[in-house]
Amino acid sequence: MEFGETLKEVRHARNLNQKKLAKGLLSRTSLSKIENNKQIPAYDTASKLITKLGLTTTESNYIANNYQWTKKQGLINEFFALTQTYPPDITTLLVKCQNYLATKEDLDIKHIHLALVANSNFLSNFELATKNAALVWNDLEKFTAWTKLNLFLVNSILQTFPTTTAVNIAQYALKIITKKYPHLKYLQAEFLNNCAKALMTDKDTFQAKKFLYQMIPLYQALSRYDLLAFTKFRLALCDNDKLQAKSQLQLLQHMGATFLANDASQEFMQPKN
Numbered sequence: 001m002e003f004g005e006t007l008k009e010v011r012h013a014r015n016l017n018q019k020k021l022a023k024g025l026l027s028r029t030s031l032s033k034i035e036n037n038k039q040i041p042a043y044d045t046a047s048k049l050i051t052k053l054g055l056t057t058t059e060s061n062y063i064a065n066n067y068q069w070t071k072k073q074g075l076i077n078e079f080f081a082l083t084q085t086y087p088p089d090i091t092t093l094l095v096k097c098q099n100y101l102a103t104k105e106d107l108d109i110k111h112i113h114l115a116l117v118a119n120s121n122f123l124s125n126f127e128l129a130t131k132n133a134a135l136v137w138n139d140l141e142k143f144t145a146w147t148k149l150n151l152f153l154v155n156s157i158l159q160t161f162p163t164t165t166a167v168n169i170a171q172y173a174l175k176i177i178t179k180k181y182p183h184l185k186y187l188q189a190e191f192l193n194n195c196a197k198a199l200m201t202d203k204d205t206f207q208a209k210k211f212l213y214q215m216i217p218l219y220q221a222l223s224r225y226d227l228l229a230f231t232k233f234r235l236a237l238c239d240n241d242k243l244q245a246k247s248q249l250q251l252l253q254h255m256g257a258t259f260l261a262n263d264a265s266q267e268f269m270q271p272k273n
Contacts, residue, residue, distance in 0.1 A: 003046060006064040008035040010053045021052060072109060075100060079112050080152055083186045086227070087259050090120050108149060111136050115156040122159060133157035146176055148184070155190050163198040167207075170195050189218040189227070196234065205238035212238070226257040233264050242268075 001009075011021055022031040025048050026041075033039035034049075041049065050060045061070055069077060075096055082088040097113040100106070118133040136157055140150055154173055158166050170191045177188055192211045199208035212235050219228040229251045236245035245268055252261040 001064045001066060002037045003041070003060075003064065004035045004037040004039075006060060007049060007053070010055065010060075010063065011035075014053055016053075021049065025049060025052070071100065072106060075109055075112065076149060079116075079149075079156075083152070083155070083190045088119075090116050094120060107139070111139065111149075111153050115153050118157050118160055126160075130160045133160035146173070148181060151177060151181070151184075151187060155187060155194065158191070158194045159198065163202050163204075166198055167195050185218045185222055189215050189222075192218075193231075200234065200238065209235060209238045226252065226255050226260055229255065229257070230260045230264060234267070237267060 011018070018028045018031050018035075022028045025031075026045060030039060030041075031049075034041050047057070050057060055063075058073060061073065075093070078093050078096070082090070082093070094113065094116045097109050097116065100109050101113060114132045114136045118129040118136070121129040121132070136153055140146070140154060143150060146154065151173055154169060158170060161169065174188060174191055177184055177191075181187070192215045196208045196211040196215070199205070199211065212231055215231045216228065219225070219231060229248050233245050233248035233252070236242075236248060245264075249261060249264045249268060252264055
């Protein structure tokens with residue numbers, strides 16, 4: 001579906017006539033030509049028309065693609081969904097991004113691919129992980145404003161930074177999320193979790209607890225009681241409360257949260273300095 005057709009379909013659905021939609025933007029005649037694919041609007045004009053109809057660019061593209069996500073947006077949506085799964089299925093999406101980039105150049109998908117490579121190699125090849133993360137960060141740090149995708153990318157490479165740097169970046173990102181994307185509770189929790197995990201690795205349990213406590217209401221709101229139990233497990237570790245930690249570990253096992261329980265078991269067995 002062409003842009004003009006999409007515009008016309010949504011305008012009709014909104015019960016707007018051409019005069020009302022065109023007001024303050026362009027003439028009714030010009031709008032009529034656009035809707036009949038006889039005139040291509042300037043990008044700024046097209047954006048304003050879409051906004052006036054109450055749509056985002058992504059939603060407009062979704063409608064134009066016969067109410068299906070484009071292949072690119074489908075990959076972006078899968079990347080967003082990784083924050084809600086444990087453990088995330090990085091390999092499958094990595095292959096999809098590779099296949100996509102083999103046929104066309106796209107900076108967004110390239111960034112996702114680099115971030116996935118960084119994540120998949122974080123434990124086995126830290127040098128490769130940081131190299132790929134740096135390629136993403138070199139672009140993101142130049143942007144004057146971070147989009148939703150940018151925020152997810154930053155979170156995905158956060159673990160490759162030194163702890164102090166990671167915490168500073170996360171706090172900046174969390175301010176943006178709170179102001180512009182308060183509904184992204186999973187992403188908020190992931191930023192907090194990455195900070196807490198890094199601080200615990202550095203044995204700074206006092207600071208780690210501050211981030212862990214902020215995660216509790218988020219997981220309660222999301223009804224993610226498995227992640228809530230895991231967070232309380234880590235709080236118990238920070239307090240060196242082995243009894244409470246073991247209780248939360250057993251709760252994870254009873255829930256059937258196998259991967260989280262396995263990770264908790266490994267952390268429980270790690271010696272505390």
